[in-house]
Amino acid sequence: MTLDAHAIDAAGPRRRHLLQLTGSGLAAGLFASSARAQADGGSVKAVAFDAFVTFDPRPVFARAEQLFPGKGAELSNLWRIRQFEYTWLRVVSQRYADFWTVTEDALRFAAAAAKVDLTADKRDELMGGFLALKAHPDVLPGLQALRGAGIRLAFLSNMTERMLQAAIHSAGLEGLFEHVLSTDTLRTYKPDPRAYQMAIDAFGLRREEIVFAAFGGWDAAGARSFGYRTFWANRLKLPAEGLDAKPDAIGDTLADLVTFVGRT
Structure with a gap:
């Protein structure tokens, strides 16, 4: 499935607006389609995030x-x-x-x-x-919508655990992520396949059941090459990388990620 930012914009401006206005109360409405997919045996069960999808540097x-x-x-x-x-x-x-x-x-x-x-x-x-990083404005309502639909969440980041925990506290995101995974524990960095494997091991899921949300185009390519369904949060509006692994979807915000997961 391929869904770019323009397709997402055409499909869901009202839902995105509601997401920004109503926060966690949106989960039942905006994400009802994903909740039904889960009940029917839909395959997406978790999202692993690069840190800069959520934290604003x-x-x-x-x-x-x-x-x-x-x-x-x-x-x-x-x-x-x-x-x-x-x-x-x-x-x-x-x-x-x-x-x-x-x-x-x-x-x-x-x-x-x-x-x-x-x-x-x-x-x-x-x-x-x-x-002392803060979250992008769209992050908290997006995370609440995902959680409300039964989607499990984790960070999978190159940042050290100390950096991640400090940013989680600073951004007020405590309690939303089931796992906080730092590649430092393996003494490596993405796009090493061993780094992406961490989410599979932590969640106990198949890679096909996990969506990876990337901030960098290179990270999106790495995660897609590994086998994750991949959403590129292209907040900087950069061109696609000249690599042979393309993300499954591209958007600007977590509202776009919610839409993608709800359709997958």
């Missing part, structure tokens, strides 16, 4: 502009790119370091490349932003 990068006026955008772009490139390089070279360390290493590189003075105080402030 933009305030961290906005703070970079405040600390380094006129240089924040350059610093942030360099930082984000290196943050993930370093995870892949460390897996390939078998020189593992956890995501907190990788993030700090990437920040130091970005500061040097952007030619800004990254003092210890400014470094700590920017790094600390990853422990």
